[in-house]
Amino acid sequence: MNLISALATVVAFIFTGAVWARYRRRGGRHLLYWSIGALLFGVGTLAETVLSVSFHPAALKAWYLSGAMLTAAWLGQGTVALLVRRRGVTPALTWALVVVSLLAVGLLVAAPVMGTVGYDVSQPVSSQYREILGSSGAVVALTIVLNIYGTITLVGGALYSAYLFWRKQVLLNRMVGNLLIAGGALMPATAGSFLRAGLVDWHSLSELVGVALMFLGYVQAVRGK
Amino acid sequence: MSGEGPRFKPSRGTKVLVPVVLVILGVGLLAVLALVGAAALGWLGG
Numbered sequence: 001m002n003l004i005s006a007l008a009t010v011v012a013f014i015f016t017g018a019v020w021a022r023y024r025r026r027g028g029r030h031l032l033y034w035s036i037g038a039l040l041f042g043v044g045t046l047a048e049t050v051l052s053v054s055f056h057p058a059a060l061k062a063w064y065l066s067g068a069m070l071t072a073a074w075l076g077q078g079t080v081a082l083l084v085r086r087r088g089v090t091p092a093l094t095w096a097l098v099v100v101s102l103l104a105v106g107l108l109v110a111a112p113v114m115g116t117v118g119y120d121v122s123q124p125v126s127s128q129y130r131e132i133l134g135s136s137g138a139v140v141a142l143t144i145v146l147n148i149y150g151t152i153t154l155v156g157g158a159l160y161s162a163y164l165f166w167r168k169q170v171l172l173n174r175m176v177g178n179l180l181i182a183g184g185a186l187m188p189a190t191a192g193s194f195l196r197a198g199l200v201d202w203h204s205l206s207e208l209v210g211v212a213l214m215f216l217g218y219v220q221a222v223r224g225k
Numbered sequence: 226m227s228g229e230g231p232r233f234k235p236s237r238g239t240k241v242l243v244p245v246v247l248v249i250l251g252v253g254l255l256a257v258l259a260l261v262g263a264a265a266l267g268w269l270g271g
Contacts, residue, residue: 044269068271126270143267148258150268155254159247166243171230175243182250189257192266203270 002052002124004204005045008211012042015215022222029090030082034218037075038211040066041188045207051125057113060133063125065108069143070101072150072189075214079157100142107139124203126195151189158182158217177221184213 016038023031044067050059077097081090112134119128158178165175187210194202235243260266 041269048269063269064267064271067269068267072268124270129271143271144262147261147267151254151257151261155250155257159250159254162243163247166247169235170232172233174230179243179246179250182254183246186250186253186257188268189266190260191268191270193260195270207269 002049002204004208005049005052008204008208009042009045009049011208011211011215012038012045015211015218016042018215019218028081029094030078032078033074033081033094034078037071037073037078038214040071040074041211044068044071045211048125048204048207052121054121055116055119057116060113060125060129061108061111064129064133064135065104069104069108069139069146072154072185073097073101073146074150075185076150076153076157079153083157083161100146104139104142104146107136107142111135111139124195124200126192126203127200147189151185155182155185155189158185173223174221177217177219180213180217180220182217184210184215184217186210187213 016035019031019035019038022028023035044063047059047063048067050056051063074097077094080093084090084093114132114134116132119132158181162175162178162182165171165178187206189210191203191206191210194200194206
């Protein structure tokens with residue numbers, strides 16, 4: 001079993017619980033979307049953990065759908081809801097994301113799973129799924145669009161916020177928190193690059209460190225003045 | 226983002242460190258976007 005992925009799952013679900021609890025107490029759509037994003041992260045690493053023990057087609061699809069396709073976009077949507085003040089923009093983007101997410105679910109459910117004979121549980125699913133999951137051009141295109149949208153909004157939004165707090169020299173905790181969120185979010189976004197560079201261990205570690213940094217950044221940003 | 230709240234006075238080290246970190250993370254963001262677009266990389270290695 002991949003213990004690092006399992007640990008990342010635990011951190012992601014604690015992160016989800018913390019954001020969800022704050023949403024229940026204080027409201028705020030950004031908290032709702034962040035909790036969805038953190039939950040998707042946890043589902044992705046949980047599926048990765050399951051796939052490190054044995055192969056299940058449903059786990060493969062859950063990993064790709066939640067981890068590779070939707071996590072970044074929903075975390076980024078939280079930042080959009082927090083930062084974008086122009087009336088109507090955030091609801092329109094949210095509805096667009098809901099539609100695209102449902103489309104992604106449909107495409108992944110319909111995607112064929114082929115030739116699992118050579119699947120090796122000792123290797124990360126990320127390095128093997130391309131030969132197993134019959135992903136169409138639409139799935140690949142959606143993956144690119146969702147990840148670019150999510151990474152720009154989440155990382156870009158956190159850097160923009162950190163820069164504003166730095167320039168005004170106010171709310172040090174939020175400036176530090178946003179830097180941690182930006183740094184943390186870049187790590188799981190680059191997990192595939194580590195794999196392609198042959199750094200297999202870094203791949204799982206980047207997910208754990210990434211989610212831990214985002215959680216720390218969130219805690220730092222919301223702590224009392 | 227709100228600009229209201231307690232102010233802080235950065236030390237000399239912080240005055241150098243924070244802009245450097247901002248630039249590094251900004252470059253990292255551009256690199257990740259290029260990778261995602263060129264190699265169809267998703268999060269968590271997908």
